Amino acid sequence: MERANCTNIIFSSSATVYQPAKTIDDLPLSEESPTGGTTNPYARSKLHVEEILADACVANSNLSVVNLRYFNPVGAHESGLIGEDPRGIPNNLMPYVSQVAIGRRPHLNVFGNDYPTHDGTGMRDYIHVVDLAKGHLAAMKRFDTASRGFESYNLGTGQGTSVFELVNAFREASGRPIPTVTVERRAGDVAWLWCAPDKALKDLDWKATRNISDMCRDMWRFQFRSMNPSGYVADNSEEQESTISSVISDDDSDESKRSDSGLSSDDDSNAIFPKLKLTMSPAKSIFHRYINKLTSSKKHHGL
Numbered sequence: 479m480e481r482a483n484c485t486n487i488i489f490s491s492s493a494t495v496y497q498p499a500k501t502i503d504d505l506p507l508s509e510e511s512p513t514g515g516t517t518n519p520y521a522r523s524k525l526h527v528e529e530i531l532a533d534a535c536v537a538n539s540n541l542s543v544v545n546l547r548y549f550n551p552v553g554a555h556e557s558g559l560i561g562e563d564p565r566g567i568p569n570n571l572m573p574y575v576s577q578v579a580i581g582r583r584p585h586l587n588v589f590g591n592d593y594p595t596h597d598g599t600g601m602r603d604y605i606h607v608v609d610l611a612k613g614h615l616a617a618m619k620r621f622d623t624a625s626r627g628f629e630s631y632n633l634g635t636g637q638g639t640s641v642f643e644l645v646n647a648f649r650e651a652s653g654r655p656i657p658t659v660t661v662e663r664r665a666g667d668v669a670w671l672w673c674a675p676d677k678a679l680k681d682l683d684w685k686a687t688r689n690i691s692d693m694c695r696d697m698w699r700f701q702f703r704s705m706n707p708s709g710y711v712a713d714n715s716e717e718q719e720s721t722i723s724s725v726i727s728d729d730d731s732d733e734s735k736r737s738d739s740g741l742s743s744d745d746d747s748n749a750i751f752p753k754l755k756l757t758m759s760p761a762k763s764i765f766h767r768y769i770n771k772l773t774s775s776k777k778h779h780g781l
């Protein structure tokens with residue numbers, strides 16, 4: 479980092495670094511809530527990196543780390559072109575529900591209906607992936623204004639949604655039946671998890687603006703209305719190239735849309751990914767173009 483003269487870092491951390499809430503009184507989780515007591519390697523690795531970065535900031539007063547603790551990112555870009563299409567059986571709730579809605583899986587297994595929540599199912603703080611992306615842009619601006627050091631921020635909506643509530647929202651968004659079968663609790667799951675996102679509002683001027691209906695609508699659009707009705711299939715067709723190009727150039731030509739998707743107006747992306755031919759998936763290709771644009775934005779912020 480020193481050799482590259484890089485002193486600004488955004489770290490993608492996770493809500494799993496917090497100690498599980500024992501009762502509802504422990505919620506919402508603020509950045510001051512206790513961390514640790516992690517029960518899986520993923521959570522432990524996130525916490526370790528947080529600690530290393532915090533120590534590094536003490537050792538080097540030039541360093542600035544914005545540590546973003548994601549809650550449950552879901553959904554897709556509203557274009558329907560960028561989204562999550564896991565191979566095999568999805569582990570996470572939203573992609574599984576989406577595959578049941580499209581008919582790829584017969585039903586959703588609901589992992590436990592005996593949690594101490596209002597309907598017995600686990601509750602999470604789901605956040606739209608576009609809100610999450612915009613949280614990163616807000617975090618980048620902080621480097622221009624704030625003092626150096628290590629600072630953590632929760633990125634969530636502050637709202638808990640149960641499994642059944644999410645399934646109902648998806649039924650409404652898709653107009654499809656989504657059969658459910660209640661099974662045993664999944665090992666390692668906690669009853670509830672949602673945050674207080676106030677610090678991000680105060681310091682980063684950021685808050686999530688998309689609700690659970692928006693998340694389901696955009697996920698369904700990606701699953702059904704886009705070119706991915708039955709999962710991603712590699713295809714280099716010119717038709718797909720032109721669809722993607724038009725989405726990108728729409729973003730380029732529309733300032734309000736651009737700020738909504740967090741894109742910089744500059745485009746020196748070819749410096750990083752010189753030739754973007756569709757030898758990758760359309761969604762991956764469009765993702766790389768967005769990353770290129772973010773990269774050019776980063777340059778403005780000295781990252």
Ligand SMILES: O=c1ccn([C@@H]2O[C@H](COP(=O)(O)OP(=O)(O)O[C@H]3O[C@H](CO)[C@@H](O)[C@H](O)[C@H]3O)[C@@H](O)[C@H]2O)c(=O)[nH]1
Pocket residue numbers: 492493494548549550551569570571572574586587588589590599600601602641664667671
């Ligand atoms: O087929 C399924 C999948 C999930 N669930 C339930 O749905 C809720 C959400 O589960 P899931 O989407 O798997 O998210 P989490 O287990 O909360 O974990 C996610 O959210 C964490 C942040 O909070 C990240 O660290 C993890 O990587 C990410 O998988 C939980 O109550 C699960 O029990 C089901 O009932 N059936």
